[in-house]
Amino acid sequence: MKTIKISIYYPVDKITVPLVSTLIKEFDLQVNILHADISLNKTGTLVADLAGDERNVDDALRYIEEQGIGYKLFNKQLIWHEELCVHCGACTAVCPSHALTMSHETWSLEFDKEKCLVCGLCTKACPLNVMSLQD
Amino acid sequence: MKTIAEINERIKNRKAVVVTAEEIIDLVEEKGVKKAAQEVDVVTTGTFGPMCSSGMFINFGHPKPGIKMTRTWLNDVPAFSGLAAVDAYVGATEMSERQGMQYGGAHVIQDFIDGKDIRLYAESYGTDCYPRRDIRTTINKHNVNQAYLYNPRNCYQNYPAATNSSDKIMYTYMGTLLPGFGNVTYSTSGELSPLMNDPEYRTIGIGTRIFLGGTQGFVAWEGTQHDPGQARLENGTPVSSAGTLAVIGDAKKMSSRYIRAAIFDRYGVTLFVGIGIPIPMLDEDMLIKTAVRNRDIVTTLVDKSGREDLGIRLSYETLRSGWVDIKGRRVPTAPLSSLKIARDIASTLKDWIANGQFLLSEPVEKLPYRKERLNSLEIRGE
Numbered sequence: 001m002k003t004i005k006i007s008i009y010y011p012v013d014k015i016t017v018p019l020v021s022t023l024i025k026e027f028d029l030q031v032n033i034l035h036a037d038i039s040l041n042k043t044g045t046l047v048a049d050l051a052g053d054e055r056n057v058d059d060a061l062r063y064i065e066e067q068g069i070g071y072k073l074f075n076k077q078l079i080w081h082e083e084l085c086v087h088c089g090a091c092t093a094v095c096p097s098h099a100l101t102m103s104h105e106t107w108s109l110e111f112d113k114e115k116c117l118v119c120g121l122c123t124k125a126c127p128l129n130v131m132s133l134q135d
Numbered sequence: 136m137k138t139i140a141e142i143n144e145r146i147k148n149r150k151a152v153v154v155t156a157e158e159i160i161d162l163v164e165e166k167g168v169k170k171a172a173q174e175v176d177v178v179t180t181g182t183f184g185p186m187c188s189s190g191m192f193i194n195f196g197h198p199k200p201g202i203k204m205t206r207t208w209l210n211d212v213p214a215f216s217g218l219a220a221v222d223a224y225v226g227a228t229e230m231s232e233r234q235g236m237q238y239g240g241a242h243v244i245q246d247f248i249d250g251k252d253i254r255l256y257a258e259s260y261g262t263d264c265y266p267r268r269d270i271r272t273t274i275n276k277h278n279v280n281q282a283y284l285y286n287p288r289n290c291y292q293n294y295p296a297a298t299n300s301s302d303k304i305m306y307t308y309m310g311t312l313l314p315g316f317g318n319v320t321y322s323t324s325g326e327l328s329p330l331m332n333d334p335e336y337r338t339i340g341i342g343t344r345i346f347l348g349g350t351q352g353f354v355a356w357e358g359t360q361h362d363p364g365q366a367r368l369e370n371g372t373p374v375s376s377a378g379t380l381a382v383i384g385d386a387k388k389m390s391s392r393y394i395r396a397a398i399f400d401r402y403g404v405t406l407f408v409g410i411g412i413p414i415p416m417l418d419e420d421m422l423i424k425t426a427v428r429n430r431d432i433v434t435t436l437v438d439k440s441g442r443e444d445l446g447i448r449l450s451y452e453t454l455r456s457g458w459v460d461i462k463g464r465r466v467p468t469a470p471l472s473s474l475k476i477a478r479d480i481a482s483t484l485k486d487w488i489a490n491g492q493f494l495l496s497e498p499v500e501k502l503p504y505r506k507e508r509l510n511s512l513e514i515r516g517e
Contacts, residue, residue, distance in 0.1 A: 086183070086395055086407060086473045090310045093318045093469030104455070107474035125311045127185065127397035127405070127471075 003051040005034075005118065006061075009070040010044035017067055020046075027060040028052055035097050035117055047097070047117050074118040080111050081130040091122035091131060142176045142415050143494045151176040153488045155481040156327045156414075156425050163426040168419050171426075177488055177495065178425040180329040181346070181411040181480030184322050184472025185397055187308065188288035188359060189406045190226040191244050191386050194280040195255065197221055202267035204257040208232070209243045209274075216257065220265055224285075227396075227406035239404030241396035244284070247276055248348070248389045282386040284348060284394075288358035290410050292330035292378040293365075293434055296321040296449060296468075298461065301440035306401035310471055312439055316461050319436065319468045324477035325429045325451040329412035330378045332425045334371035336363070338414050340498025345382065346411030346484045348394040351493065352384025354412075357502050364506045370427060374448060375435040378502065382410065393480065409476060411484040415495050429455055436461070 008019070015038060023029045029052040038044035050057060064071055078099075087109045092100045099115035100122055102108070123131045145151040152175050154162060159178050163171045195204075197220065207216040207223045211233045214225040229240035246253055252273040261268045276282060298319045299305045299312035306312075310320045325331065333339045343354040358379025365377035393409030416422050429451035436447040436459075449459055454468050487493035 087475040088184075088407070088473045089470035090320070093320050093467075093471075094311050094313065102457075102470065104457070107470075107478070121311070124400040127310075127399055127407075128395060129398065 001051065002054040002057045003049055004057060005049055005074040006047070007072045007074065007117070008046040008048070008064065009072075010038065010046070011068065011070075012041060012043055014067060014069050015040060015042070015044050017069065019064065019067070019069065022063070023050065023060050027056045027063070029056060029060055034115060049114075076118050076133040076135055078111075078113075078116050078118055078120075078122070079132050079134050080109075081132070084128060084130045085109055086128055088127065091126045094121040094125040096121070136418050137176065137416065139415050139417075139495050139497050145176055146488055146491055146494055149489070149491045151488060153177045153179060153485045155478070155485055156180045156332045157478070157481070159422070159425050160326065160428055163422070168422055168426075172416060172419045172422040175416050175422065178332065178414045178416060179411055179481045179484040179488065180327055180332050180414065181409070181477040181484065182290060182324045182328050182472065183393065183407055183409045183476035183480060184324070185308070185399070185405040186286065186289045186408040187228050187405045189244075189284065189286035189408055190224055190240060191247070191282060191284050192222065192224050193274075193282045195221040195223070195274055196278070196280050198267065198270055198272075200267050201265040202257060202259045202270050203262055203265035204270075205259050207255070207257040209253050209255055210238065210246070211254070212238065212240050212243050214240075228404050230404055236398055236403050239396070241404050241406035244386065244406060245391050245394060245396040247282065248386060248391050248394055250276055276387045283383055284352070284386050284389070285355065285381070285383050286408060287381050288360055288379045289382050289408055290329055290358070290380040291376055292328070292334070293373050293376055293432070294322050295375050295435045295437040296454060297437055297439050298445075298466065299440050300438045300443045305439055306399070307439050308399055308402050308405070309439065310469070311400055316464055316466050319454070319459055319461075319466050320471050321434065321451075321454045321468065322471040323434070323451065324472060324474055325432060325455070326427055327474070327477050327481055329410060330380070331372055331427060331432055333412075333414050333421075334367070334373070334424060336378060336502040336504060337421065338417065338498070339380070339412055340501045342496060342499030343412065344494070344496040346409070346480055346487075347382055347384035347389070348386070348409055349390035349392060350384055350388035352382055354380050354498075355383040356381040360509060361503065362509050363502070363504045364508050368431070368433065370431055371424065372427065372432045374433055393476070407473070409480050411480040413484060413488060413493070413495055428452070
């Protein structure tokens, strides 16, 4: 079993390729869509977790490439140095996937690793420098 | 009706009833204004947000032979020493000459409070009485004389929320503003904020003893840009930036839990300052003021790109909900000031008072309540 986090970039002319259903049906992958911005006649992005048999995952990546669709794997992960955090909320202003949110009860910062796109925007937006990307 | 002297007697006898400005809301709901006003002696407030207009005076002590410092650096951050021989002021937003905005005056202050050694380098032209021309050493909070924060403008009563209508990302002192109304940021502890609970400055004035950075401090003066003439709602709270406070306190006794250096990406260095102010429950009017809720207070939304005059007022209840409506679009909101630590401050101050460690003070002088608005800087010829 292998799980990868992937950001897929559709050129304008590939937006109609039924990629997700192919990944599921042909390659027996679990696809968990984290973020999608796709509309007709525009370039699109899709961020997802793909999980499945190691060979199937590798074959699927080759298939995506053969379709003329670009992708990038997230090898890094976001580390939140919670003990240094003041829970101001500045990072939540830029987090595109709502992985970083404020608890409306305690007003503590909450980090949902599963939703994180590892985009790194929060590492700069954090005034206390308590977010970092690590391999 | 109670006097501050009577309340202090109760504090000394550990009989004072103290609640926070959030707790008082439920209490009034439960018991009504009259009963709550009789029972409660003090309401505590708190705020912990980025406050650029902050800094620290230090007296280093005299070396032998002496020096009249004219240019001074602390960890490569320039400090102002156009004062007596070994006095200096390090401003929170001053940046390191080596690291730029990665390290600044705010970091010097936090390192100092944490007891770390700080490199001091100073130059002079040498005088008959102070012959030394330069000095290189390290200082820390144990080997200097006085070190006190004197922050010319803290504790803003209210502040506009920020957004960005342009098509470019903006890096501002209100955080990173995403293009096309991508987000809204705001900075306040709202219903827990000191000056929102005494909106017309009845009890908070010059000389008021406060919680500052983890120790006792004082209100020194009206803050710079103090603007009490701002438009107000019927409950007395201003609809945008209004009152401010200049505050002072002993940096050696502060804690970096409540004084934290910060960097706003591509904007600069600033300092998170923790302030808590107790409000004596003199009468029912004061109690009503402190029972103000986020839904009763508003701020103005400003387009930081300067393209649009939005003219939108938002309640803090709406801002805290996480989403606001701008021209039919659902826009996410984010706070910049920590309500979590503001609550910690209000409750710490509550404990200090309840334990008899912190007495209230009568203001020596009231804060000005003038109608005239602020001047702007005109560009004039000679």
